[in-house]
Amino acid sequence: MTSPEVTGPRRRTAEGPVTTIGRVTRAGRGGARAALLTAAVLGVSVAVVIAVRTPWHLLPEPPGGFTPVDPTAGLSPEQVERAKSFAAALRPASLTSLALGLGVSAALGLTPLGARIVSAVARPFGGGRVAQILLGVLTLTVLGQLVTLPLGIYAEVVRHRYGLSTRTWWLWLRDVAVSTAISAAVTALVLLVTLWLIRRVPRTWWAWAALAAAGFVVVASFLYPLVIEPAFNRFEPMPAGQLRTDLLALADRSGVPVQDVLVSDASRRTTALNAYVSGFGSTRRIVVYDTVLKRLPDDEIESIVAHELGHVVNGDVLTGTLIGALGTAAGTALLGWLLIATPLVRRAGAESAADPRVVPLLLFLIAAGGLLATPVQNLVSRQVEARADLHALDLTRDPEAFTAMQRRLATTNLSDPDPPAVLQWLFGSHPTAAQRVAFAQDWIEDRRG
Ligand SMILES: [Zn+2]
Numbered sequence: 243m244t245s246p247e248v249t250g251p252r253r254r255t256a257e258g259p260v261t262t263i264g265r266v267t268r269a270g271r272g273g274a275r276a277a278l279l280t281a282a283v284l285g286v287s288v289a290v291v292i293a294v295r296t297p298w299h300l301l302p303e304p305p306g307g308f309t310p311v312d313p314t315a316g317l318s319p320e321q322v323e324r325a326k327s328f329a330a331a332l333r334p335a336s337l338t339s340l341a342l343g344l345g346v347s348a349a350l351g352l353t354p355l356g357a358r359i360v361s362a363v364a365r366p367f368g369g370g371r372v373a374q375i376l377l378g379v380l381t382l383t384v385l386g387q388l389v390t391l392p393l394g395i396y397a398e399v400v401r402h403r404y405g406l407s408t409r410t411w412w413l414w415l416r417d418v419a420v421s422t423a424i425s426a427a428v429t430a431l432v433l434l435v436t437l438w439l440i441r442r443v444p445r446t447w448w449a450w451a452a453l454a455a456a457g458f459v460v461v462a463s464f465l466y467p468l469v470i471e472p473a474f475n476r477f478e479p480m481p482a483g484q485l486r487t488d489l490l491a492l493a494d495r496s497g498v499p500v501q502d503v504l505v506s507d508a509s510r511r512t513t514a515l516n517a518y519v520s521g522f523g524s525t526r527r528i529v530v531y532d533t534v535l536k537r538l539p540d541d542e543i544e545s546i547v548a549h550e551l552g553h554v555v556n557g558d559v560l561t562g563t564l565i566g567a568l569g570t571a572a573g574t575a576l577l578g579w580l581l582i583a584t585p586l587v588r589r590a591g592a593e594s595a596a597d598p599r600v601v602p603l604l605l606f607l608i609a610a611g612g613l614l615a616t617p618v619q620n621l622v623s624r625q626v627e628a629r630a631d632l633h634a635l636d637l638t639r640d641p642e643a644f645t646a647m648q649r650r651l652a653t654t655n656l657s658d659p660d661p662p663a664v665l666q667w668l669f670g671s672h673p674t675a676a677q678r679v680a681f682a683q684d685w686i687e688d689r690r691g
Contacts, residue, residue, distance in 0.1 A: 274583035277448045277575050284452070284572035291568060295561050296622050297629040301681075301688050309683035313660035315676040316645070321653050324404075328656040331400045333665070339393040344613065346389050347606040350382060354591025356602025359385075364598075374598035375437055376430050382605055383426040387418070394418065401512075406656055409511045417511075420473055432458065433604055440581075441596040448578020455574045456567040463563040467521035477504040477529065485540050489547050492637060496551045503547060504529045509536070514655045517546045519553045522560050537654070542647035545634050552633025558626050565622065573611045580607065616668065623671045631673075631681055639689075641682040648678045 314322050350356030360378035367373040398414055401407035409417070435454055439447040471477070480486045480503045493500040508516070508531035515537065517530040528550045534543055553559065581587055581595040581603075590603035635644055652659050652675035659675040666674060673681065 273445050273448070274579055276446075277578035277582060280449065280452065281572050281575035281579060284568060284575060288565060288568045288572055291565055292618070292622055295565070296625045297556075298625060300625075300628055300632050301684050304684070304687045309680040309687070311660070311674075311676045311680045313676050315649060315652055315659035315674075315679045317649055317653060317659055317675075322659060325652065325656045325658050328400070328404050328406075329658045329661065331404075332397055335393045335397050335400070339390045339397075340613075342393070343386055343390050344606075344609055346386060347382075347602075347609045350385075351590055351603040351606025352586070353589070356382065356605075357591030357599035360599050360601050371437070371598050372434070375434055375601060378598065378601040379430040379433055379605070380426050382602055383422060383429060387422045391418075404656055406513055407511065408509060408513060413510065417474065424470065424473065428462075429605070429608075433601060436604070437596065437598060437600070444596065447595075448575055448582075451578065452571040452574040456571040459567040459570050460563055463559065463566070464521065464523070464525055467525045467527055471520065471529075475506040475508065475510075477506050477527075479503070480505050480530070480535075485535075485543060488540070488544060492544060492548055493551055493554075496548075496555050496633070496637060498551060498554045500526075500528060500551070500554065502527070505532050505535060506530070507532055509533050515546075515651050516655070517550050519550045519559060522557075522563070526554065526559070528554070533654075538647065538650065539643075541638075541640060541643035542650065545638055545640065545644045545647045548634035548637040549630045551637065552630030553626070555633060556626070556629060558630070561626070562622075565619075569615060569618075573615070577604075577607055577611070620667075620669065620671050624673050627672045628678075628681060631678060632685065635682060635685045641686050645679050645682045648675050648682070651675070 317325075350359070356378075359381060360374050361369065363377040363381045364370070364374040367377065398407060398409070407414075432455075436447075436451050439450050439454070443450060480489065486503065489503050490500065493503075504527050506529050508514070512531075513533060515531060515534050517528065517534060519526065519528050521527055528547065530543070530547065530550075534546060538546070581600070586603060587593075587595050587597075587600055590600060592598075592600040592603065594600075631644070635641055638644065651657070657675060661670070661674060672678075
């Protein structure tokens with residue numbers, strides 16, 4: 243059987259008329275357009291879901307206007323100074339680490355250098371496809387980690403110096419090793435499936451890969467609390483007592499069935515205060531750091547848990563997962579277009595998209611895509627976090643405890659109450675402490691009116 247694109251226009255490569263590469267390339271012509279169109283359609287649907295599902299307006303603007311944001315968030319000059327000097331010590335290292343990681347990934351993925359490494363590490367193991375993919379991913383992940391390791395050590399030293407980190411260096415090393423191993427394993431699995439699809443269905447692989455990627459995001463969101471979280475922390479139900487009874491009553495008043503509030507052993511690593519909600523359906527859990535229980539008065543803990551209940555009430559994990567799944571599918575279709583229609587594959591030293599030596603290029607494109615998606619995710623996240631704040635205020639009707647809690651979080655976590663706007667826009671997943679304190683004032687104005 244001859245497929246139309248093989249017997250079609252006579253195009254000869256140096257090796258002869260019909261090569262696998264030639265077939266993939268020509269089949270790709272139409273495929274490239276379809277991939278780009280799919281990416282565009284999915285991209286637009288992500289934008290629509292974000293536009294519709296994001297709570298852009300939370301409180302009506304009072305006649306006198308919103309409360310002006312006090313950049314100190316009401317903290318003392320010493321507290322602000324300490325947070326600023328911590329940020330000044332840490333920020334350049336974080337940004338350099340980010341740039342360095344991406345730069346190395348680009349150097350490996352956009353030149354034949356990474357392809358050579360993939361071939362070299364697989365050679366002693368027979369050099370087969372699976373060996374190239376598995377060992378290639380492992381080697382490049384470890385390499386990326388090693389390059390940024392000195393900056394990671396420096397950052398941990400700074401966190402120790404400011405008393406934020408309580409980790410022993412053994413635990414730090416274990417954390418780095420475990421997260422690198424998880425990252426390599428997940429990436430290897432994703433790339434094994436992707437490269438299998440590219441070879442199996444060379445014309446439409448990107449469509450199947452986009453579908454698989456979306457499914458993967460949903461499954462990962464479900465499995466995260468069951469598999470990833472326990473790799474780092476232990477969780478126990480909050481001990482019985484007045485606080486636990488009050489918190490479950492808050493959940494009850496929110497109208498959300500919460501089986502339990504869990505406490506994590508975060509104090510093994512940090513003095514920071516935090517809480518979060520993860521998973522959905524049967525894996526949903528509200529987790530409070532044990533540092534919160536040790537250091538916050540009950541009314542502030544209630545404020546924190548009320549905020550987390552806001553995420554549950556509004557289905558934020560599910561929304562985030564849906565946006566993530568659609569966005570990942572869009573990115574995968576775009577990846578398909580990039581591999582089919584641009585000279586990137588050749589430039590990366592691979593013969594075709596099905597060649598495992600394409601792994602370094604894929605790693606770079608995934609990293610770059612993730613980085614580009616970050617500001618969009620954070621744009622949505624900040625609004626969603628503000629809505630959870632609104633829920634906390636409505637539920638507890640205690641703006642004083644809420645404000646005290648925000649100040650205590652900023653002070654203890656050494657978070658800059660008013661970071662540079664561009665950094666907040668790029669990397670801020672929550673409103674700044676200054677904005678959250680001002681929001682509580684707006685709430686008082688609004689509910690009094
Ligand atoms: Zn939150």
